[in-house]
Amino acid sequence: MLNDQELLRYSRQILLQHVDIDGQLRLKQSRVLIIGLGGLGAPVALYLAAAGVGELHLADFDTVDLTNLQRQIIHDTDSVGLSKVDSAIRRLTAINPEIQLIAHRTALDEDSLAAAVSAVDVVLDCSDNFSTREAVNAACVAASKPLVSGAAIRLEGQLSVFDPRRAESPCYHCLYGHGSEAELTCSEAGVLGPLVGLVGSLQALEALKLLVGFGEPLVGRLLLIDALGTRFRELRVKRDPGCRVCGPKHA
Numbered sequence: 001m002l003n004d005q006e007l008l009r010y011s012r013q014i015l016l017q018h019v020d021i022d023g024q025l026r027l028k029q030s031r032v033l034i035i036g037l038g039g040l041g042a043p044v045a046l047y048l049a050a051a052g053v054g055e056l057h058l059a060d061f062d063t064v065d066l067t068n069l070q071r072q073i074i075h076d077t078d079s080v081g082l083s084k085v086d087s088a089i090r091r092l093t094a095i096n097p098e099i100q101l102i103a104h105r106t107a108l109d110e111d112s113l114a115a116a117v118s119a120v121d122v123v124l125d126c127s128d129n130f131s132t133r134e135a136v137n138a139a140c141v142a143a144s145k146p147l148v149s150g151a152a153i154r155l156e157g158q159l160s161v162f163d164p165r166r167a168e169s170p171c172y173h174c175l176y177g178h179g180s181e182a183e184l185t186c187s188e189a190g191v192l193g194p195l196v197g198l199v200g201s202l203q204a205l206e207a208l209k210l211l212v213g214f215g216e217p218l219v220g221r222l223l224l225i226d227a228l229g230t231r232f233r234e235l236r237v238k239r240d241p242g243c244r245v246c247g248p249k250h251a
Contacts, residue, residue: 002028006098010052018214024052030211031055031120035108035136037084038062039196040150040203041126042074047204049092049099053211056092057120059104060084071193110135118143122207125149126200130176137172140164141246146217147172148206150199153189157199157225160237161206161218164246169219174240195227 002010002024013019030053034041037060048056064072064079064087072084079087085103092101108116117123117139125136125147133149140147146163149172163169202223209215224233241247 001025006052009096009098013051019212023212023214026212027052027208028054030122031057032207032211033057033059033116033120033123034126035059035124035132036126036128037072037074037088038068038126038128039071039191039193040152040200041124042072042088043197043200044124044126044204044207045088045092046074046095047201048207049096051204051208052096053099053207055100055102055120057102057104057116058085058088059108059116060088061105061107071191071196073193073197110139113139114142117145120145122210123147124203124207125172126203133172133176137162138245141171146210148203148210150203152196152199152225153191155192155195155227157195157227159199159202159206159218159223159225160221161210163210163217163219166219168239170237170239171243171246173245174243175222175237192227195225198227199225 010024014021014024032048032053034045034056037045037058045056062084064075064082064084066080068075069077074091075087083105085105089101089103104116113135123136123140123145125133127133137147141164144164146161148161151158162171164171206217209217220237222235222237224235
């Protein structure tokens, strides 16, 4: 049940017919894994904590650097040098002490990643490199867990949802195959802070839709964001029947 403080805290979203009391209870009972607490993971964690997701599993092996603060809004100047997980826990606890925060402060190998994915309802990939995204995707396919994947670099962003529970859903590998743009990172190519905030906020929105069960998630669709021209474009993405990750021979 929701106590009086929770009813007050979440009153504005409970007013929505798509959420209501039942939806808020589903959020309270939900568990989410956030991979990466940088530019994308920052707004994801902040919004999911504020929304009342009952258990957030936070995974990041990095520490806060001064160069992070331009876009990673969950951290502050006093956090420089701290573990990003510890910095995030401090901020999230201040926002919402009612939720549970589970820390993963070291890099997840194949076994620990599989265990972390299996322990939650939805996974959000907020990492910044292709190898991590591939590993997270494979773990989600194996555990049949929905994956909300976002990316941003320079002035361009992308967002999609891969849900192996749906027969028609592609996976990340169906879309990107063996690699995307030459492993460029923000430290090499640059990125504008509000862009990662936008992509991360949309990832949080997609996660809430999946957890509560309303709306139309971005399954089979890739949202492309052009921040320079403030344009949004959507592409349809089909499942690859020969995909080495989610194809029938690998199911």
